[in-house]
Amino acid sequence: MTTSYAECSARERLALLMDAGSFHEWLPPAQRLTSPHLGQLGLPAAFDDGVAIGRATLAGRAVFIAAQEGEFMGGGVGEVHGAKLVGLFKRALLEKPDAVLLLAESGGVRLHEANAGLIAVSEVMRALLDVRAAGIPVIVLIGGANGCFGGMGIVARCADHVVMSDTGRLAMSGPEVIEASHGVEEFDSRDRALVWRTTGGKHRWLSGDCDALVEDDVAEFRAAAIAALDAAKPITLAALEQEHALLASRLSYQGAEAMPLWASLGVPDTAHIPDLDVAAVRGLGVR
Amino acid sequence: MDWTLLAERLFGEHHGITRDGDFLRGTVEFDDEPLAVIGTTAHAPIGVQLALAQARAVLDVITRHPGRAILLLIDTQGQQLRRRDELLGINRAMAHLGMSIDFARRRGHRVIGLVYDQALSGGFITSGLIADACDALPEAEIRVMRLPAMARVTKLPEALLAQLSESNPVFAPGVGNYVAMGGVRRLWQGDLAQALREALADAPTTDRRAEDGAARGGRRLAASVVQRVLDAA
Numbered sequence: 001m002t003t004s005y006a007e008c009s010a011r012e013r014l015a016l017l018m019d020a021g022s023f024h025e026w027l028p029p030a031q032r033l034t035s036p037h038l039g040q041l042g043l044p045a046a047f048d049d050g051v052a053i054g055r056a057t058l059a060g061r062a063v064f065i066a067a068q069e070g071e072f073m074g075g076g077v078g079e080v081h082g083a084k085l086v087g088l089f090k091r092a093l094l095e096k097p098d099a100v101l102l103l104a105e106s107g108g109v110r111l112h113e114a115n116a117g118l119i120a121v122s123e124v125m126r127a128l129l130d131v132r133a134a135g136i137p138v139i140v141l142i143g144g145a146n147g148c149f150g151g152m153g154i155v156a157r158c159a160d161h162v163v164m165s166d167t168g169r170l171a172m173s174g175p176e177v178i179e180a181s182h183g184v185e186e187f188d189s190r191d192r193a194l195v196w197r198t199t200g201g202k203h204r205w206l207s208g209d210c211d212a213l214v215e216d217d218v219a220e221f222r223a224a225a226i227a228a229l230d231a232a233k234p235i236t237l238a239a240l241e242q243e244h245a246l247l248a249s250r251l252s253y254q255g256a257e258a259m260p261l262w263a264s265l266g267v268p269d270t271a272h273i274p275d276l277d278v279a280a281v282r283g284l285g286v287r
Numbered sequence: 288m289d290w291t292l293l294a295e296r297l298f299g300e301h302h303g304i305t306r307d308g309d310f311l312r313g314t315v316e317f318d319d320e321p322l323a324v325i326g327t328t329a330h331a332p333i334g335v336q337l338a339l340a341q342a343r344a345v346l347d348v349i350t351r352h353p354g355r356a357i358l359l360l361i362d363t364q365g366q367q368l369r370r371r372d373e374l375l376g377i378n379r380a381m382a383h384l385g386m387s388i389d390f391a392r393r394r395g396h397r398v399i400g401l402v403y404d405q406a407l408s409g410g411f412i413t414s415g416l417i418a419d420a421c422d423a424l425p426e427a428e429i430r431v432m433r434l435p436a437m438a439r440v441t442k443l444p445e446a447l448l449a450q451l452s453e454s455n456p457v458f459a460p461g462v463g464n465y466v467a468m469g470g471v472r473r474l475w476q477g478d479l480a481q482a483l484r485e486a487l488a489d490a491p492t493t494d495r496r497a498e499d500g501a502a503r504g505g506r507r508l509a510a511s512v513v514q515r516v517l518d519a520a
Contacts, residue, residue, distance in 0.1 A: 026519035027512070036508055037457055041443060053516065083497065083509040087516025094517070109408060111441045114431040116457050116506055118408055119470035119496060122416035123509070126494050129389045151412055157382035172378040172409060173368050180439060181368040198374050209376050240346060240387055247380050248339055256371035 002217040005143040006167055010052050010067035013103050016218045018056035025054040035078050037113045046072045049080040053088045059226045064092050067103035070146035076110030082120025089127035099137045099229050108150015121151035128158050137232035141221055142168040149174050161228040164201035164210040166278050171199040197258035202281055206262050215278045290328045293403050296479045310340045311360055323348045326360025333410035334367030338380040345387040356397040356487055359414050366409025385413030397490040402427040419490040420472040423462040430460040456505050467505025469496035
């Protein structure tokens, strides 16, 4: 019996991923901390502004954790939502947990709070990098139905370790935005297979953009998070140069299709990748 | 402002900044000190290649010229909206650029961003917004997304968004709103060279934007929410 991570709410994920009963929330919904901007648009607010933050234990280790709720405004980062994340990272600098976990599910900047949301995401980025500079690993889990896009897609790649399910998506611009900008020939947002080949967990794992690939199962996410607790990767000049060389090598790839890209990475029989389960993809020996 | 005019007003006719496509790069002498200039022009869309070109320039400064100050010149229409860039991991390339700039800051390089024309979300968040401080010219514009696209994504009427962008600092594209919200530290008026001198002289090393937004009244909650998280039982 497995429990779908994608189908869980943010709080269900927190309850199931962390040691039983260990999650202690800061600024819980009872405090009714809501967005100051949504009312003028006639939109309902949420008493947690779409993110739960707090401390917990994971396999007995002290961690700080945040979970974005995709059901509220697509997990978009507004002023309060972003400040809660920044506060969590700043508190981690003071109390030094073993890791900070971010259960990311977000379209990025909450457009309804446009400018405030954009600044907030950049503040999250800097606060996250402060935590990494202090040697505390930041682990991002991506498996919600809304994916991890926009500024949060960048934030995810600022972390030490990224875990994705094969149904998870990680990217910058959503396919709808690209289609609206450059036409359906550029990106057909209704072609689900194309969307997953371009942004989904298997592609990100095969190309090295996520560190662990799991099934859409809460227990697998928990195991992958535990395995990553000591995965701190110090940001050094050598590490940045290595990252640069890897990314620069991608520029020689021509085209926008995933399968020839996988083939260039040594993946056999690329046409069958979408049909394989996660264990089979991990067993390909590509990484 | 055109980048060549800006360069001349800041550094004189023989400024030494060169343009390669939409990418700007150079080393200038400013107050008898070398200063690295890295940026984009022509409302450049920032794709994987342009993110990496900027990151390469930042890493070169860190390697070859420890401590040298960096000026980021920002003019972008935002991230490149292409499927190929998404396939190649544009978010990772952007993160790499942001982390390279952040690393330079931690190594003691002062990094100042200047929005001299326009800035949009994805091309801005890992350049000016991750510098020690981001300043702007008064006529510059900063926005998250153009209104028609924003209306489509939010499913709000474009007329409502247009009306809000006239009056509401959260929506309006003028840089003055970004100053009020703390995202832009200040505007460069009058003598631009003097403004750069001051920007370099008092570059902050910690992120002061939430406090600035509260003090200036444009972003009232961010700083207090951060403090409440720190104080929560």
